[in-house]
Amino acid sequence: MSIGNTRRTLTALSFAPNDVVTATGNETGVDLLDYEGDITLILDAEAGGSGVTYAVKIQDSADNSTFGDVSGAAFTTTTANTALVESLVVNTDEIKRYARAVITVAGGTGAGAVSVVGLGRKKYN
Secondary structure (H helix, E strand, O other): OOHHHHOOOEEEEEEEEEEEEOOOEEOOOEEOOOEEEEEEEEEEEOOOOOOOEEEEEEEEEOOOOOOEEEEEEEOOOOOOOOOEEEEEEEEOOOOOOEEEEEEEEEOOOOOEEEEEEEEEEEOOO
């Protein structure tokens, strides 16, 4: 291991920008071509209101058009009117070039802010 490898910095990637979420939707794909190894994904969901839950998962794609679920890359579904902060790790060497967050909103009324941020290392930094 060289000193250069230990100094590489993490880059923040926005998989779902911090925003109030009222309906189910697919976020924009993030190009992971310049990244290698593990990316830590962090979900931050505020309490959504009476009966509202959020199910958030990660999908990947070779062409940023047709997406499929990444095995083991789903956050815990929030319970009604409860905030959640959780992380999971995906390895860029094991998924396709593009990845996105999918947020499913269910139950009740109201809305809360949700974000998903990834922390990864570029290949050549």
